[in-house]
Each structure stands twice: as C-alpha cells, then as structure tokens.
Amino acid sequence: MIHIEGLCKKFGKNKVLSDLDLNIEEGGVFAVLGPNGSGKTTLIKSVLGMVVPDKGRISVMGEPIKKNWKYRKKIDYLPQIANFPGNLRVKELIRMIKDLRQGESNEEKLITLFKLEPFLDKKLSTLSGGTKQKVNIVLAFMFDSPLLILDEPTTGLDPASLIHLKELIREQKQKKKTILITSHIMQFVAEVSDIIIYLLEGDIYFKGTIAELKTKTAQTDLEHAIASIATTPAHV
Amino acid sequence: MFKILKYSFYDLIRSRWSYVYFLFYLLLGFVLLFLNNDISKAIITLMNVIIILVPLISTIFGIMYFYNSKEFTELLLAQPIKRSSIFLGQYFGVAGSLTLSLVFGLGIPFVLYGLFKSDAIFDFTLLLVTGAFLTLIFTVLSFNIALSNENKIKGFGYAVLLWLFLAVIYDGLFLMSLIVFKEYPLDGFSLAATMFNPIDLSRTLILLKLDISALLGYTGAVFKKFFGTDQGLFISMFMLVLWTVLPIWRLVIISKKKDF
Numbered sequence: 333m334i335h336i337e338g339l340c341k342k343f344g345k346n347k348v349l350s351d352l353d354l355n356i357e358e359g360g361v362f363a364v365l366g367p368n369g370s371g372k373t374t375l376i377k378s379v380l381g382m383v384v385p386d387k388g389r390i391s392v393m394g395e396p397i398k399k400n401w402k403y404r405k406k407i408d409y410l411p412q413i414a415n416f417p418g419n420l421r422v423k424e425l426i427r428m429i430k431d432l433r434q435g436e437s438n439e440e441k442l443i444t445l446f447k448l449e450p451f452l453d454k455k456l457s458t459l460s461g462g463t464k465q466k467v468n469i470v471l472a473f474m475f476d477s478p479l480l481i482l483d484e485p486t487t488g489l490d491p492a493s494l495i496h497l498k499e500l501i502r503e504q505k506q507k508k509k510t511i512l513i514t515s516h517i518m519q520f521v522a523e524v525s526d527i528i529i530y531l532l533e534g535d536i537y538f539k540g541t542i543a544e545l546k547t548k549t550a551q552t553d554l555e556h557a558i559a560s561i562a563t564t565p566a567h568v
Numbered sequence: 569m570f571k572i573l574k575y576s577f578y579d580l581i582r583s584r585w586s587y588v589y590f591l592f593y594l595l596l597g598f599v600l601l602f603l604n605n606d607i608s609k610a611i612i613t614l615m616n617v618i619i620i621l622v623p624l625i626s627t628i629f630g631i632m633y634f635y636n637s638k639e640f641t642e643l644l645l646a647q648p649i650k651r652s653s654i655f656l657g658q659y660f661g662v663a664g665s666l667t668l669s670l671v672f673g674l675g676i677p678f679v680l681y682g683l684f685k686s687d688a689i690f691d692f693t694l695l696l697v698t699g700a701f702l703t704l705i706f707t708v709l710s711f712n713i714a715l716s717n718e719n720k721i722k723g724f725g726y727a728v729l730l731w732l733f734l735a736v737i738y739d740g741l742f743l744m745s746l747i748v749f750k751e752y753p754l755d756g757f758s759l760a761a762t763m764f765n766p767i768d769l770s771r772t773l774i775l776l777k778l779d780i781s782a783l784l785g786y787t788g789a790v791f792k793k794f795f796g797t798d799q800g801l802f803i804s805m806f807m808l809v810l811w812t813v814l815p816i817w818r819l820v821i822i823s824k825k826k827d828f
Contacts, residue, residue: 343827382645383827404648411646415639419579432571432647 333358333479333510334379339388341374341534348374350534352388358478361501361511363521365558366531372514373412375531376481379512380409392479405433410472412483412514418457422448422467425456429471439474445496446470462488473500480504480511486520498524518555532562569653569660572644576661580633586665589625593673601681607688608778611695614674615774618699619767623706624731626666630710631727633662635720645828655711655823659816663707667700674699694777698770701808705766706731708815715822738765746786755790762787763804766811773804 334356341349348371356362364372377383379390381397381404389396395403416425430437443449446466451459459467465488472482485497501524504511515521521528528545530538538545538561542554551557580586596617600610637658644654674696683689710727717723742761746754762768772788776797791800 377828380646382642384825401648401650404646407646409646411642415642417579417637417640417643419582428575429643429647432644432649 333393334512335389335391336375336379337389339375339378339390340386341371341378341383342386348534349378349385352535354529354536354539356510356512358510359505359508360526361505361513361524362527362529363525364512364514364529364531365521366537367562370531371534372531373483376483376512376514380404380407380481405435406477407479407481408472408475408477410468410480410482410485412487416456416464416467418455420456421453422456422459423452425467426471426474430474433475435475435477437474438476439470442470442473442500445500446493462490462493465489466493469497469500473504478509480509482511482513484514484516486515486517494520518558522554528558530558530561537561569650569657572649572654572657573661573664576633576637576658577665579637580661580665585629586669589629589666590669590673593670594676597674597677601677607678607681607683607686608691610678611688611691612778612780615695615771618670618695619702619771619774620735622670622699622702623735623767626663626703626706627710627727627731629666630662630707631714631724633658634711634714635723642828651823652820655715655819656816659708659711659819662711663704666703666707670699670703671696691774691778695774698774698808701812702766702770704812705808705815708812708819711819712815712822715819715826734765734767738768742768755794758787758790759794762791763807766808769804769807769811773801773808776800776804 334354336352336354339349339352339354341347348369352371352375354375364375366372374383378385379392379397381401389398391397392403393406397403420428426439430439443452446469448463448466448470451463451467456464456467465485469485472480482501486494489497498520501511501513505524513521513525522542526541528538528540528542529536530545538548540548542557545557545561546552546554549557549560551560596614597610600613601607604610604613641654641658645651678692683692709730713726713730714723717726742758745761746758749757762772768787772791775785775788776792779797791804794800795803
C-alpha cells in the first residue's frame with residue numbers, strides 16, 4: 333500500500349527523519365507511535381506530499397508520489413489540529429470539499445451519527461474544539477478511499493463520540509481498507525490497531541503486532557510495553 | 569485552479585474590507601469629479617492617488633489574506649489538487665476582487681458623469697489598466713514575501729517596507745543619485761531605474777499617454793526622447809507584464825518546495 337525507502341527530512345538543523353524504510357501492507361489498522369517529536373506527523377505529511385522529503389522514495393499503491401498529486405484521491409486525511417477557515421459555515425465547508433474531490437460521499441449518515449445537525453449553519457470559528465474535531469472526522473470519513481490517515485483522531489472527543497469513532501474505524505477495517513493512526517492514548521490503540529509501528533529519533537524502532545511487542549518487552553499491558561520499548565536493547 | 573479561485577473570490581467578496589475599498593473609490597471618484605468638474609483633470613489627480621494607494625492596499629490585503637487563510641491552504645494541500653493551482657487560485661482570487669473594487673469603484677462615478685461621451689475614455693481606461701497591473705504586481709509580491717516568511721510580523725514588516733521603498737524611498741535615492749552623478753550622462757541610468765520600479769513605470773506610462781510634458785519630469789522626458797510616445801507606451805507596458813509574470817513564476821517555484 334505504502335512503500336517508503338530511505339526517507340530523510342531535516343528542518344533546519346533538526347533531523348526529524350533519518351533514512352527511514354517502511355512498508356505498509358494492504359488492509360488493517362497500523363498505529364504509528366512514538367514519543368513527542370519522533371517524526372510521526374512529518375512521516376504522515378511526507379506521505380501526503382505536504383512535506384517535501386530531502387531524500388528517499390515514497391510510493392502509494394505503486395505510484396511514486398514525487399511531482400504527483402492525483403494519488404491523493406485515494407487518501408482520506410484527518411489532520412492533527414482541526415484548523416478550518418473561520419468564516420465558512422459547516423455546511424459550506426462540507427459542500428466545498430465535496431466539490432473539490434468530486435466523489436461519492438455519505439456525509440448525511442456521519443452528520444446524524446455525531447449529532448452535528450444543529451451546527452450545520454454555524455460558522456466554523458464559533459465551534460468548540462470537540463465539535464470542530466467531529467466536523468474533521470466527518471470530512472475524513474465521508475469519502476470511500478482505500479487509504480485513511482488519522483492523525484490524533486481522539487483529540488477533544490467526548491466518550492460517546494469516541495465510541496462512534498471506534499465503530500467507524502472497525503467498519504472501515506472490515507472493508508479491507510488500510511488505516512494509519514497516530515495516537516498517544518494506548519487504550520484506544522490497543523482496541524483498534526493490528527500492527528504497531530514505533531518511531532524513535534526519526535527511524536522505525538519496532539514494527540509488529542501488539543502480542544509481539546508484549547513478548548519482546550516482557551510486559552503485560554501495552555502502555556508499559558510502549559513506555560519500556562526504547563530501553564529494550566532488541567532492535568528490529 | 570478555477571475552483572480555488574472561485575472559493576477565494578467568494579470568500580473575499582463577502583468580506584467587509586472589499587466593500588470598504590470599493591466604497592472608498594466610489595467616494596473618491598465622485599468627490600474628484602465634483603471638485604474638478606473636468607474628467608481629464610480628475611484623471612490626473614486620480615493617477616497620483618492610485619499610484620500610491622493601490623500598491624499599499626494590495627500589499628497589505630495580499631499579505632493578510634495569505635496569513636489568514638493558512639488553515640484553508642493546509643486543508644487544500646491534503647486534497648487531490650496541484651500545489652500551484654492552490655496558490656495561483658488564491659492569488660487570482662485576491663487580485664481579482666481588488667481589481668473589481670477598483671474598476672467598479674472608479675468606473676461608476678466616471679460613467680455617470682459622462683465618460684463615454686468624453687474623449688478621455690482611453691486615458692481613463694489606461695488608468696484602470698495600470699491600476700489593475702499595480703494590483704496584480706503588489707499582490708503577488710506580498711504573496712512571495714508571505715510564502716518565504718513563516719513569521720507573520722516579519723512578513724508584514726517586509727511587505728510594508730517594500731511598499732515604502734518603492735513608493736517613497738526609491739524616488740529619493742533616484743533623485744539623489746541624479747544630483748550626485750550630474751557630471752555624467754544619465755539617460756541610460758534613469759531609464760533603467762524607472763524600469764526597476766513598477767510605481768515609477770506606471771506613472772511614466774500614464775503621463776506619456778496624457779502627454780502632459782510639464783508633469784513628465786526628467787525620466788518621462790528621457791523616456792519620450794528615447795522611445796517616442798508609442799514605443800514608450802509599449803515598452804513600459806511590456807515591463808509591467810514582466811513585473812507581473814516573474815513574481816508569479818517565483819511563487820509557483822517556491823510553493824512547490826515548501827513544507828507545510
């Protein structure tokens with residue numbers, strides 16, 4: 333699905349990704365984890381073409397992404413911070429994104445699911461953080477693309493919405509889609525993901541299932557396993 | 569690109585500032601016509617206002633729009649849209665709405681006054697075309713500054729400095745160098761110096777067309793002597809096009825390399 337080879341990226345003197353190789357197979361939920369500043373968002377943004385890598389090759393579904401933009405049709409992206417143009421109304425924003433992407437969409441179902449009807453005519457600048465995140469989720473899930481990238485999808489969500497989000501992810505998984513998630517909430521990761529990708533200092537430190545991670549670190553729960561992974565000498 | 573243009577344009581058309589800008593020109597047009605009672609004279613006064621004001625407003629509007637639409641840009645970057653389309657669309661949206669404010673704001677009073685019956689219609693059209701060029705040039709310059717500076721305060725500062733330099737300081741330096749080097753032949757130098765400043769270039773262009781030798785000044789006189797009126801018009805128009813196209817080209821190149 334996604335193939336990354338020798339990816340390097342520096343911001344000024346700060347080396348964020350160093351010679352990263354990663355292969356993400358088709359189907360399943362992949363959780364990209366790592367401490368703050370380990371390069372998770374940079375990795376995701378490189379795949380999306382928002383960050384231009386210094387070195388390395390990335391291909392999405394067999395297509396190299398360099399100087400290419402059409403491959404983004406196959407990706408739905410949920411950004412980490414829900415920043416929207418403030419003077420647009422929720423309805424207008426959804427209509428605009430639909431107009432720009434020109435695909436089948438099922439936003440009505442998602443709007444009802446997250447109870448967003450009362451906010452449709454409100455301006456985005458007046459919404460609370462959690463409501464913005466719900467709009468964000470609607471925008472990311474309303475198209476039926478084979479690859480979903482969710483950067484911190486749980487931020488600001490109330491418990492009911494969190495349950496809906498998990499259901500949505502499970503639903504997408506059943507459709508054999510590939511889902512890439514970053515999160516710091518281990519309980520959420522343990523519930524939804526199949527494969528853990530652990531980033532440390534700009535490189536892949538571990539890639540495998542949760543069970544493999546637990547045996548490797550000799551821990552019984554994921555949170556402790558992740559916390560102790562960096563101190564375990566074994567390296568994949 | 570046209571979709572982005574459409575959304576940027578609608579976004580701006582709904583903004584209060586577009587109307588303020590439009591109403592300002594409307595008022596200016598009516599007041600000048602009322603005071604001068606003569607279309608040709610009003611055009612000369614307008615020229616002096618346009619040449620300073622259009623660059624200032626375009627620069628500030630351009631830079632504010634770019635920084636304010638950062639979120640919108642980031643949202644678009646993750647969509648299947650070419651990068652150059654995003655930035656060109658936003659640019660033409662801003663420049664287009666500013667140009668419309670200018671053209672309608674000034675056009676309405678002049679048309680009501682009887683522009684079509686007067687022989688100043690070509691002079692007036694040239695004034696609007698020059699105003700449109702200045703809008704295009706200074707908006708793209710401010711977009712370039714904004715794209716190269718993450719820091720808003722810095723970007724804003726550079727943009728205002730750019731305007732101040734081209735509108736005020738440049739002329740001072742130009743004049744001083746003419747005095748300092750008065751022993752030497754300065755025709756070539758002053759021609760080049762005019763070409764390198766879109767504001768001076770516009771002024772010369774309009775004055776050449778209006779054919780008012782008293783207002784031409786030294787550079788205008790050199791321009792006229794060197795190229796004659798028609799060729800002078802053509803060359804200054806060509807330079808204005810270059811001033812527009814080259815920064816747009818840089819905008820496209822830079823936007824392709826930038827990280828978001």
